[in-house]
Amino acid sequence: MQPVPAINRLIAALPAPEQQRFLARCEPVTLSFGEVLATPDAPLLYVYFPTESFISLTTTLNGSTLLGVMLVGDEGMLGISLVLGLNLSCLHASVLAPGQALRMETAQFCRELELSAAWRRLLQRYLYVMMGQLAQTAACNRFHLLEARLARWLLMAQDRAHSDCFHVTHEFLARILGVRRVGITKAASRLQKRKLIRYHRGDIRILDRNGLEASACSCFGSDNSLYSRIMQAS
Template identity: 80%
Template sequence: MPATKPAPAVNRLIAALPHPERQRFLAGCEPVTLAFGEILAEPGAPISHVYFPTESFISLTTTMNGPARLGLLLVGDEGMLGISLILGLNRSPLHASVQGPGQALRMEAAQFCRALERGTALPGLLKRYLYVMMGQLAQTGVCNRFHLLEARLARWLLMAQDRAHSDCFHVTHEFLARILGVRRVGITKAASALQNRKLIRYHRGDIRILDRGGLEASACSCFRLDKSLYARIME
């Protein structure tokens, strides 16, 4: 699948560190390849590793009504998995699984905590990122309650495109229905509307973004608010 731009060589959080601290931090990381559907965290389970996606992206969900899960955030090269460690809590609050396969950097949780203790820029950087995540979680709550499904779907597809660094990625109607908390028929109707306007092409789970500008115009304001929050706090 053709990429719109080359995947970044390193996670953006790590890249924001001053050079000496960044080099020390990278020395404690190992490159890993994350597989589609791989489970990286379960609610309440101890955190063994933190992950910094570079090409991959991770879906964060919370449980509702038994096995059903509602989507909260996507984490790609702009973020990390395991942020609760900066609060001194070695438990995952959410379910995390790989939605976009690819490369990531991984560090053992104990080593990450040591890096926090001796780091100068790292603790402040990750506290700002935690603030951004809190704001985005709140925005998702508003979005799920008040915005129409077609706009919410457009928002999710844009978020996925940004983290996949590609116009093409794989996601099924069944997964989208679970992640957006709606019936599958609703996703089919919303996706068909976007496809009929030639904003996307969808076939057997493979989605291609055809008109990024048109899709942004169809998305709810939450997408722009999420991006502006990250830019204001992190950049």
């Protein structure tokens, strides 16, 4: 299990003086499971930087069906459209794992962007990473088998939860991965029979991280490689 970071990794990447100034203007909050933080085409009131919690970003099909496009944890933020000068969300954002986060009013955040060239450079890199990961997810949903996609999603959730245990139902996974519930049940059962996970009434425990990585599609490694390569570049 990975330790919970003291602060969000984006904020941690700022030079020390700017990091301290930014943190002084942030408000610590506790996010609740299912809490809606953004809706499509609605103004953003706050930007969020998860530290313990993580957020599910989804898009709607035919006005109702939700399809998962990304998870945001301590590696990222909610509100990246502000970097483009747009105070709107194109996705639905809700809390999937409750816990701590830092938030800032959008007007204050925009002022911080104007003051800090380091923030602008860093978040432009993060925006590039998000674009790459979204493209990877689109290809993954089209070409990879469900069991491998499920393993990838569980690894992503584990990394953001910083815990081997988290709660997510078959129904939710089916909606997020865009498949029938019976497909999730079969895929999860296969992973459980191989002793990679334990699953009971929505409670998931990762038993064998290495085995789960071997079962996941290549997209999991590609996502992590892209983040490391771009965000750590000078």
